[in-house]
Amino acid sequence: MSVKVFRWRAIGPLLILFVIACVLWWLFADGIARRESQRVGTQMLGAKVEIQDLHLDLKNGDVSIRGLTIASPHEAFKNLLQADEIIADLDMVPLTEKKIVIDRIVANGLRFGTPRQTDGRVAAKSGEGIAGRVLAETRDWANQFQIPLLQLATGKISIDSLDPRRLSTIPAATALGERADSSRRAWQAAFDTLHLGPALDSASATLEKLKRARATDLSTLNEARQALDRLKRARDRVTTLDRNVTQGVSNLKSGLAGLDSARRRDYAFARSLLKLPSLDAPAVGAALFAPGAIKPFERVLYWAQLARRYMPPGLLPRATTGTSRVRRAGEDIRFPKERALPRFLLRNAELSFLLHPNSDQPQRYAGTLSGLTSDPAVYGRPTNFGATGPQLVAGGLLNHLHGVPVDTAGATVGGIRFPAFQVPGVPVRLDPGAAVTQLGFNLNGDTIHARFAIRSTNVRWARDSGFANSTIGDLIWRAVSGISNLDVEARLSGELHHPDLAVRSNLDQAIASRLTAVLGEEVAAAERQIRQRVDSLVNDKVGPVRARVNEIQTQAQAQVAQQRARLDDLQKQLEQQLRQRIGLP
Amino acid sequence: MFALIKLMQSLFGALHSEGTPGQLALGIVLGSFLGLTPLLNLHNAVVFALLVLLNVSFAGGMLGWAVFVPIGFLLDPLFDWIGHSLLLAPSLRGLWTSFYNTPIVPLTNFNNTVVLGSVVFALLFAVPLFFAARFAVVRYRATIGERVRQSKFYRAVMASKVYNVYKMFQP
Numbered sequence: 166m167s168v169k170v171f172r173w174r175a176i177g178p179l180l181i182l183f184v185i186a187c188v189l190w191w192l193f194a195d196g197i198a199r200r201e202s203q204r205v206g207t208q209m210l211g212a213k214v215e216i217q218d219l220h221l222d223l224k225n226g227d228v229s230i231r232g233l234t235i236a237s238p239h240e241a242f243k244n245l246l247q248a249d250e251i252i253a254d255l256d257m258v259p260l261t262e263k264k265i266v267i268d269r270i271v272a273n274g275l276r277f278g279t280p281r282q283t284d285g286r287v288a289a290k291s292g293e294g295i296a297g298r299v300l301a302e303t304r305d306w307a308n309q310f311q312i313p314l315l316q317l318a319t320g321k322i323s324i325d326s327l328d329p330r331r332l333s334t335i336p337a338a339t340a341l342g343e344r345a346d347s348s349r350r351a352w353q354a355a356f357d358t359l360h361l362g363p364a365l366d367s368a369s370a371t372l373e374k375l376k377r378a379r380a381t382d383l384s385t386l387n388e389a390r391q392a393l394d395r396l397k398r399a400r401d402r403v404t405t406l407d408r409n410v411t412q413g414v415s416n417l418k419s420g421l422a423g424l425d426s427a428r429r430r431d432y433a434f435a436r437s438l439l440k441l442p443s444l445d446a447p448a449v450g451a452a453l454f455a456p457g458a459i460k461p462f463e464r465v466l467y468w469a470q471l472a473r474r475y476m477p478p479g480l481l482p483r484a485t486t487g488t489s490r491v492r493r494a495g496e497d498i499r500f501p502k503e504r505a506l507p508r509f510l511l512r513n514a515e516l517s518f519l520l521h522p523n524s525d526q527p528q529r530y531a532g533t534l535s536g537l538t539s540d541p542a543v544y545g546r547p548t549n550f551g552a553t554g555p556q557l558v559a560g561g562l563l564n565h566l567h568g569v570p571v572d573t574a575g576a577t578v579g580g581i582r583f584p585a586f587q588v589p590g591v592p593v594r595l596d597p598g599a600a601v602t603q604l605g606f607n608l609n610g611d612t613i614h615a616r617f618a619i620r621s622t623n624v625r626w627a628r629d630s631g632f633a634n635s636t637i638g639d640l641i642w643r644a645v646s647g648i649s650n651l652d653v654e655a656r657l658s659g660e661l662h663h664p665d666l667a668v669r670s671n672l673d674q675a676i677a678s679r680l681t682a683v684l685g686e687e688v689a690a691a692e693r694q695i696r697q698r699v700d701s702l703v704n705d706k707v708g709p710v711r712a713r714v715n716e717i718q719t720q721a722q723a724q725v726a727q728q729r730a731r732l733d734d735l736q737k738q739l740e741q742q743l744r745q746r747i748g749l750p
Numbered sequence: 751m752f753a754l755i756k757l758m759q760s761l762f763g764a765l766h767s768e769g770t771p772g773q774l775a776l777g778i779v780l781g782s783f784l785g786l787t788p789l790l791n792l793h794n795a796v797v798f799a800l801l802v803l804l805n806v807s808f809a810g811g812m813l814g815w816a817v818f819v820p821i822g823f824l825l826d827p828l829f830d831w832i833g834h835s836l837l838l839a840p841s842l843r844g845l846w847t848s849f850y851n852t853p854i855v856p857l858t859n860f861n862n863t864v865v866l867g868s869v870v871f872a873l874l875f876a877v878p879l880f881f882a883a884r885f886a887v888v889r890y891r892a893t894i895g896e897r898v899r900q901s902k903f904y905r906a907v908m909a910s911k912v913y914n915v916y917k918m919f920q921p
Contacts, residue, residue, distance in 0.1 A: 482846075
């Protein structure tokens with residue numbers, strides 16, 4: 166009996182199923198694509214991506230997006246950008262390889278930094294995903310710059326309480342005193358073990374006997390020679406002890422010098438308790454503007470690091486977490502290949518955008534973006550972007566083709582109105598007015614060079630009413646209120662994990678010189694006061710120890726000298742008598 | 751409860767159908783693919799088409815799917831490990847790179863560790879499963895099959911078909 170292999174009558178229902186699937190796709194594809202684009206975009210950028218309408222026209226390979234809003238990953242109620250309309254020209258063939266290649270994008274009505282009603286940050290709140298990790302890393306990176314604020318808020322120089330337990334002189338003095346006592350005991354013990362008494366007594370007796378002896382009394386002469394030998398040996402022992410005492414005394418003197426060093430350290434420590442303003446100009450610049458200057462660097466670094474994660478160099482397989490589903494997501498592993506298509510490629514984008522959209526005369530700008538890809542080594546060309554307009558020049562290049570990625574960006578934007586802000590630590594508010602802002606950024610491997618500058622010729626100053634009666638407030642106000650231009654520059658250079666930050670402004674010298682003039686005397690008096698306070702705590706301990714050390718060294722040295730003198734005297738007399746007895750001159 | 755009754759109906763329907771043990775076993779094998787591997791993937795569309803088009807037991811397929819879905823969930827860590835080992839094996843990198851850059855193949859999600867691991871496992875498991883299922887059906891029909899068919903329990907379960915028919919025609 167033959168068994169049929171195929172169930173031909175099932176083709177009909179299968180075709181119906183296929184048609185149903187096609188109809189469902191036709192009905193819901195736009196919605197699915199919109200939701201997926203929002204989900205993936207939000208996950209990648211670490212901020213909410215919202216799309217009002219998305220339409221797929223697979224027949225012509227077009228994707229049109231209307232009402233795109235991307236929230237800022239850094240600011241709660243601000244958008245990174247909004248776009249009225251984006252039309253993408255999609256290459257259809259690569260879709261069969263699950264690759265997205267966009268030949269051209271035209272974006273109209275881009276607006277930057279617009280306000281939003283809800284908090285659009287995602288990575289900042291959840292800390293999850295690549296964006297979350299990069300955001301946390303850049304935040305930690307920015308936090309490494311500990312900028313001391315100018316302590317001018319009250320206009321007084323205050324001194325924190327000085328805890329005697331934190332002074333190093335007192336334990337050093339105690340230790341030196343114990344060492345001196347220990348040395349004295351050791352020397353006394355060594356002196357006792359010399360046994361000089363018997364040698365001296367024996368030599369004295371022999372001397373007396375020798376005085377009465379005749380030249381032929383050989384036994385007495387021999388006895389005198391033996392006494393001389395004993396005296397010499399005793400002298401050698403005394404010499405050894407003398408060396409030890411000298412060495413010990415030298416150590417104790419070093420200890421006394423160490424007490425002086427400890428006291429200097431205590432002075433420095435006590436000075437650190439003074440809340441003194443930094444009076445040198447670079448420190449003033451850093452204190453005033455560094456907290457604000459770090460932010461643009463942090464944000465640019467966030468985007469650069471994100472680009473490095475999503476656009477890694479090289480052709481090795483790369484694993485990413487798979488699409489979430491009810492079953493375990495697993496990992497998706499990509500296998501880039503030379504001379505093949507990258508997984509994502511945007512060949513060219515033309516951007517048209519507005520700056521100052523709410524002003525009477527919004528300014529229209531144009532920009533381009535080319536070669537944005539997930540696999541730079543496969544595509545073989547770096548990513549370029551640029552924008553130009555009446556008061557804007559911006560450009561950038563992301564070169565991830567080789568092992569060491571190089572990211573460079575620069576922008577000069579004019580006519581930007583910054584909001585007025587409270588200058589940190591200083592009782593004045595600064596309204597920079599319409600300023601020219603420059604940003605330069607180069608991240609070569611792990612070496613960063615970046616510059617951020619603001620220039621304005623129309624700054625306005627407002628005095629903080631809370632400091633109306635403050636001397637320092639008056640001082641700062643007089644120093645800055647006459648200055649109408651602002652020139653701030655922050656530079657960052659060195660290894661990415663620990664770069665050097667230098668901030669200068671045209672206000673630095675003005676503020677620093679006024680501060681030095683007025684506060685110099687006050688600072689000197691405060692330093693004298695704190696030194697006296699240290700001395701009063703330390704002298705009670707150091708004085709007795711110093712006296713004890715001096716006494717011990719004097720006593721030990723005198724004891725040794727006295728015994729050495731007795732030995733020398735006896736030896737001399739014995740030798741003289743001996744020479745007389747045997748008839749030597 | 752309704753799902754359980756449906757599963758029992760599938761089970762008894764398959765075991766007491768006129769299909770040969772081989773057809774039933776092959777249906778179970780194809781169903782096991784649907785259950786063991788993540789469902790929404792291109793290879794499962796092919797499996798489903800085979801289940802419909804080939805002269806195998808569709809009820810057996812549904813039975814295999816129902817039985818192997820929980821097993822698939824349980825074995826996901828194993829599938830992940832298998833897929834990871836295969837995809838990152840240096841000796842296979844050329845093959846995967848070639849697959850990854852060939853049209854249609856990437857749509858199968860073969861480069862996902864769980865998908866590849868589960869498909870490989872299901873393929874290897876298919877042969878023993880086929881023979882075990884065929885042997886079990888033969889033994890069932892030869893031993894207790896007729897007694898089960900005559901039992902009240904069997905009649906009660908299969909009687910719920912009346913309810914199904916009623917459901918089909920209700921407004």
